[in-house]
Amino acid sequence: MAGGATTPAWLLESEAGAFPIGCSGRRRRGNALEKTLDGLAKIVRQAITSEETAARPGLLQSLDARAKLPGVVALLVAVGLVRHIPVLAGLYLFTLGLAAASRIGLWGFVKRVWLFIPVFTGVIVAPAMFSFVTPGEVVLPLGHWFGHEVGLTRQGLTSAGLIVCRVATSISLVVLLTLTTSWPGLLSALRALFVPRLLVLVLGMAYRYLFVLLDSISEMVVARRARTIAAGRNRHGARAAASFSGGALFGKAHALSEEIHQAMLARGFRGEARTLERVRLRAVDGTWLLACLVLAVLVVGGDRALGL
């Protein structure tokens, strides 16, 4: 071998007989490594899908993010102020219309929004539907507890429905924005909303290097999988491996950040972020922004007219 050392004898002999290659019939299900790899692939896939959707021709895609973001923010504020379920339902239908006009698959869009609601909102609003949290007219009796009738109250159901509709509409608006806007577009929109340039620069770089670090994690996991033979339930070993990988990743990230800083300095960066300004907004962008503001005012005004 190179360097003058001799190759050990065992390395020159085949050990094929020691490990039969045929199937034994015993199967091992995907473990934590497989799940980690799947998760990493999913993140990258989602990012690519979002970029593809944002590049499609459609209503929202044709708008400048600097007009789209403030428009969506105005609608979000309106959603937060509305107190009637039918008004919120109307706004939700409006988001479905926007999705259709932006060539976003409706089933996927609806699924994306409603999958999260039972998990996050359901847990919070479920107790509010019961008479012991929200007293009122019991519409669905469930039994008696210390002489009091227990069940779902009309007031409780209304509050829960209001929160669920509000969350669903808000999430729909945010999903619409992120699906139809490229990441650089969102960053330019943040700049238009007077978010400090340095913060926007850091956000942009954080997203950029997320993928580099995902690649590193993926390589580390694949390298470990390549050398994982037995199914083993060695939790201590798995924890140690995770902490070593975490440490190695931190070290890599640190070295990379130092080099990025040098690369920025080499091109004249002196701590003050100067970024590319986009072209001027078009009439259609202004129309969208105005339409959103008018709609928000009308929705809140109409909602108030309906009373409490």
Next chain:
Amino acid sequence: MRLGSEPLLVAESLSYSYLERFAALEDVSLEVQRGERLALLGANGCGKSTLLKILAGLIFPDRGSYRAFGEEVSEPKLEDEQFSRGFRARVGFVFQNTDAQVFSPTVREEIAFGPLQLGLAPGEIEARTNDVVALLEIGDLIERAPYQLSAGQKKRVAIASVLVMNPELLLFDEPTAGLDPRSRHWLLELMSELGAAGKTIVFATHELEQLEWVADRCLVLSEAHRLLAEGTPNEILSDRELLLRANLIHEHTHQHGALLHSHPHERGHHATGTAG
């Protein structure tokens, strides 16, 4: 090659160590003439990248002095706004790790980053961006995010982001590392063209293939981080003893004309290709 009377870069007795413990350079001196194409040769870890970073004013030597464009380059000096701007505008550095260099959300913003920092007018930035995009044939990548690019494409973007600043001195760290044969050939050709256009080029490599094509002069660094030799590519490549000492070739490497090739030891195979 256009040689001027005063050297563009003068470094004297440079020494540098990482964490004050691990020596990276020991007493290295060099001069680079205007318009010259200088190759820094040496094995992995011999200090080539460190030397390039010192020449780019990104790190500063523990001992020794460095002058560029007739001015001393030091940390306090680079804190001066005018000097920093003038120096950064004149020196372009293409990093080996393109992931470190290509840090913006899109290719367009990446290319515009340098000119923006130098305070060029928006119209000028746009015109220059369009020109380098055409030169490097990356028009179809302009709105793409860096994570969507291949290694070769990222290298093109990194070079575009440096060329757009029109630097006098171009520093390349292992420019062809990790590139496929087509991208490698394209890059060497570009370096040759830039050299012919009068740019001063200093690049670090441990690949000897096509050295005569892209370099006028070579400096060889030893594994002890010292300057081992200096000469034309022809002089260096014909000194087999020197190349062996610098760990640039293996004892089973042979030269036939311009082609270096290796015979693996006692394996019965015959591999031809890059030496080192």
